[in-house]
Amino acid sequence: MxxxxxxxxxxxxxxxxxxxxxxxxxxxxxxxxxxxxxxxxxxxxxxxxxxxxxxxxxxxxxxxxxxxxxxxxxxxxxxxxxxxxxxxxxxxxxxxxxxxxxxxxxxxxxxxxxxxxxxxxxxxxxxxxxxxxxxxxxxxxxxxxxxxxxxxxxxxxxxxxxxxxxxxxxIDLDSIHAAANEYVPEINGPYIVNVGKFKAQKRHDILIQAYAKANIQEKLVLVGTGELMEQSKALVKSLNIEDKVIFAGFKKNPYPYIKHAKLMVVSSDFEGFSIAILESLALGKPVISTDCPSGPNEILLPSNLVPLQDFSAMAEKMGMAVKNEKDFYQRIDDKFxxxxxxxxxxxxxxxxx
Incomplete structure (x- = not known):
């Protein structure tokens, strides 16, 4: 019925x-x-x-x-x-x-x-x-x-x-793949991506500090908007990495940004689940994430996780992942x-x- x-x-x-x-x-x-x-x-x-x-x-x-x-x-x-x-x-x-x-x-x-x-x-x-x-x-x-x-x-x-x-x-695999093919982001060169609202929970400050410390050639693309975006821009400027960090703004369809990235990085202090992780895996992208109290460690392998607020550990893991992406890739469990x-x-x- x-x-x-x-x-x-x-x-x-x-x-x-x-x-x-x-x-x-x-x-x-x-x-x-x-x-x-x-x-x-x-x-x-x-x-x-x-x-x-x-x-x-x-x-x-x-x-x-x-x-x-x-x-x-x-x-x-x-x-x-x-x-x-x-x-x-x-x-x-x-x-x-x-x-x-x-x-x-x-x-x-x-x-x-x-x-x-x-x-x-x-x-x-x-x-x-x-x-x-x-x-x-x-x-x-x-x-x-x-x-x-x-x-x-x-x-x-x-x-x-x-x-x-x-x-x-x-996640709906068919819809994600279809949406990911709708356009190609206008970004020159390889990049890593984060998709999320600029709010305290997401800890963009940790991500930006980790990215600066990693000193990798890939750009950092931040997809989203929010009350802490200007604060994040100020941090980027203070670290002299303005030429490497792109604030892409909110996107109704963020999937092309994920599809064309080398890596997704999640830096949150806590997550209910982080569906962005699953969406990235669906598009064949490795994910590095903080080991939140819930969510990421129910999806990702321990090798893809870093301690909370440890930007040095995140920097090291990002550097490893951009060099050897296949080592950090994993399949999606059917339960998702x-x-x-x-x-x-x-x-x-x-x-x-």
Missing amino acids: KKKVVLAIFTLQGNGAERFALTLAKGINDAGHEAHIVYFKDIIDLPIPEGVQTHFFDYQKFRAIPKFMRAGIASKAFDKFVLKQIGTPDLVLSNLFPVDFILCRSQLPNVHMVIHNTTSQEYAGRLDNKTLAQLKNIYLSKPCVGVSQGVTDDFKKLFGSENITTIYNP LLHKAVNLYLNLISESK
């Missing part, structure tokens, strides 16, 4: 969770079911897969409501919106905090919250008793899904709850493929009945 799945997300602007929602929606449709994406802020920067239906729920008008009342009022409006525009769903997947804050009060059937990051790391330094109580009110209200085993383990430890299962973020994730998410429907 055809199932109806709603994926709720704040915007369709970004990379990780946003690309996850679009990829899973495509996979659900391809499996003969019906996927709908409901987004809260009217920004779409990412390509929408053919056949995936999108619906704009205008959350902005609820911003004037005091926060202690907002979730209850907005959740009722969200439920009414879904029932009118889509019908009764078999499964609702809530993605990221602004949406989770609302959908924790939803009365729609079978609402699950997808946890995209290690919560203890995401709220590090501000996880006092009040904040923890607020998060518990949200995330213990519905069953949850962790996008990696590390995310799930962190959730269980932080909240003392077993009401969470692990479903790895999937799209059809596997689709089946596991659809199983949440039968488990709820």
